[in-house]
Amino acid sequence: MKKQEDADMSGSRRIRTDLALETTERFAEENTEIRGVEVHEEYDEEKDVRTTVVKIVTENGAKSMGRPQGTYITIEAPELSTPDEDYHREISEEISTHLRKLIDLEKEKSVLVIGLGNAAITADALGPQVVDNLLMTRHIIKEYGLRGIKHKKMHRISGIAPGVMAQTGMETAEIVQGIVSETKPDVVVAIDALAARSVRRLSRTIQITDTGIHPGSGVGNHRNGLTEENLQVKVIGIGVPTVVDAATIVHDSMAHLLDTLEETEQKEFLDEMITPNLYSMFVTPKDVDETIKYLSFTISEGLNIAFSQV
Template sequence: MVAGYRTDMADEARSLWNRSAGANTELPGVIAREENLGGLAVTAVEITDEAGAHALGKAPGKYFSLDLPVHFDRGAEEFASAVGTLAALISRCIPEGADSVLIAALGNPDITPDALGSLAAGSILVTRHLKKSGSPGFEGFFSLALCRPGVLGTSGIETASQVSVLCRELEPSFVIAVDALAGTDADRLGRAVQVSDAGISPGSGVGNDRQELSRGSLGVPVVSIGIPTVIDAGLFGGDALSGMFVTPRSIDSLVRSGARVIGYAVNMAVHHLSIADIDALVG
């Protein structure tokens, strides 16, 4: 929480800190820059020490936020640029020499704003079993396994515990966790993506902190990918709406489109597939 507001987005947290502190200079322990990648706006925030981590309420690491184009559903011309740019950002976070990955599709598939991970999983090409069995044609692919841990209320098991067990069994080079996020900018809900190499604490943006998924807890690097889908209603109505969260009316289509962008971008980043390849393999 920064300046009394909850956000999982590092660039928003930095803006909130600067606004509350009246600062015109860079926050100590935080390096930020803006760039244009594939014709889309990207903000990179790197938290370099504990002072920066404390100020922004985020773990040290690199955070990249991508503002998606106005239209990014599968039929839009901009879909390819959204996927390609996101894949490039994911590639920046993949550990050198990695050849296997475990995807953790987080969240509750029965609640639309929280269904991002589950929906993205449907567009990701799983290959671990094919490579293990020696199936021809998959020699150049990553070994990719995927799990949908669900939520504590329906499984009775912490997400981090499930993923930790799988990491010990499968020994992936790293983990990619996909989850819905909370933000503070209503205009960005469903329309921005954050990629980070700092792991993730599921539910932290809505005050439901669960055990983190990180190198420290899992023993391997953790890349997180998320889209903000909810905003604290207290931003609009003060204390009267504190603890309530709102989401756009069009959240169903936004989450589905965003999940497909993420799924395709993961395939492009780890398997080095084209969009046409992905269409043919996972549709």
């Protein structure tokens, strides 16, 4: 699970989010202009899907955002947590479309999909479950050629769920570096569970980025990132927020009740009320097991669609 902590900036209160979109919203709330960051938003009323593309184009923008330069695509779909197969199929198509914009798939590619996270912890099992649902083709093509699957052209897809350090005793990056060195893929796609700032985005938002991903940081573990710099191959990160920290929930609930107080008084009261241990406690929806199942199929289907044709 990945988590990034935005350095907030009001006393001890900290905003925890992996979503670039939520970082831009914080700056908007403070009426602060972010130079070197471009934001473009589209809303599909028929599908009820909002897509926001955040591009960090300068080093100054990267420093302000606390994220690497690159493209961050956020798909907000309110019905993602429901078992509506038609709706999920539409989101799979959206994922496929954006992947094809970030990856040049006009020619045959070798793609390695990494399912990050702990399969034994439901809120962190998104990555492993996506890999379970993927159509793997590398071994078939290697053994029988394209005739074995009755295609003239097809991308070579392989995947692995490397687990977490507590299970393997190894950094995820070490495992992936070894696999990349041996199989030499053209691109790596890493899937992980994320942390959000807003409860309403839990299990209803998908972020796709060309900047890679940092496994383990969601629970405060700072691991080597799966990035193009570290792996020497293009890395696409796909994630869905499945947790929010308890301090954020308490803060938002109390702040609403304290609207009548001056900003300084409100800040002092909240700093006293929110104990430090709340920042290390994470909350996930009670139906997360069913939701992860739906989301894993949606994302894997998006990958299958994107990689099924050349």
